Amino acid sequence: MTLVGEGRQPQHGGTETVKDPLVELYDEAAAELEKEQSSLIITDESQDKIPEAPTSQLEKGPAKGFACLAPPQEESTQNPNQYIIDKLKELRSIYESKQGDTDTFKVFNLNKVIGDLSRVKHKITTRAQALKLQGSGAKTADKIMEIIATGELQRIQAEDTEEYRVCKLFAGIYDVGAKRAHQWYGMGLRTLEDVEKHKEEIRLTRNQSIGLKYYNDLQERIPRAEASAIFDKIRETAMTLDGNATVYIMGSYRRGEQTCGDIDLLLTRDPTDGITHAGMLHKLLDRLHEQGILTDDLVIPPDNRALEQKYMGVGRLPPDGKMRRIDILAIPYDQKGAALIYFTGDDLFNRSIRLLARKKGYSLNQRGLYGGVGRDTKGKKLSEGTIIASKTEKEIFDVLGVPWREPHERRRK
DNA sequence: CAGTAG
């Protein structure tokens, strides 16, 4: 069996070398690397010999600005631009709560700037420096200069209205986004109590009701230790169903963050003995409900014998832990690498590496890296193409020419 | 299909 999330403890030795809390994750990555190198020789030159992309190749290589190609972030050193980052995050929050299509991309863009800003080591003091940041153009540079000069951003004060605050509150409910939030605001609702009181009129859905019921708990971040404890329980239960099961914990936990937004688990099984994990997730979910770990289902996989299934629900550390979002993804064993990339994120890294794949004539999704993908002139996918890599993350990175990035190096902060 | 989510 394979486990991620436990293993040797960090050694608390020297002072400045407080051991990375991710030690346990390196084991897995290293193991994956070893397996990789035994089956496939990788040299520096091998990048020139990666499978030729069957469709349109980039003529001059990928443009810069791919987060997945950027050097890893500095680890926990005081960021000299933190005060700028904080203001840009406030602005991002405002854009997030808006409904327009362009606002979505403003958020996307700000994420790039924030990501680069948290990577940069020097203090930004001039407009020229601000302009150099990835995703930063004239307007963003102006905003950064305003923050540097005044410590404030007028745009934020102007947009910090009651509507913004109420919609932000509403959008904290699971399955409520900007559209519904504004819709409810337009109907006169202002508080969560209003939402509860008018649930019939606004046709609150089943999942929204769950989100509302656990609003406060679900708003909170999950301490790493608790995520680990929940993972242990679920893994143990899975192992009682099949001792050859493989359970990983992914998402922000695998990226090494001290708190997690939710708990993302991956379930699979090595089929070389002729047995797969078909039907296992379904049984696992039943057990977890019996154990009081899972309390509410948000999305249940329709076909309980399929090898690929995604479960989304709510649960806790029994008997009385806080309610947490729990996702379990079951996948075919040979798609483990692609699934790990997908479920480990972060989202910016995923979007970046997927865009890179597309620009190189491939397509990357949670199942694998595909070549020979048919696309229309707008880049919309017409045919699936053929699978090129999916077993390990490294294999996929190599084909794309992405330098290896440990999970904890795939975050923007 | 729109909206939401990962």
Place this chain on the structure above:
DNA sequence: GGGCCTTACTG
């Protein structure tokens, strides 16, 4: 001017 990740579920 048009793309900015990709796939899946819900109602």
Place this chain on the structure above:
DNA sequence: GCCC
């Protein structure tokens, strides 16, 4: 909001 940025980039091609």
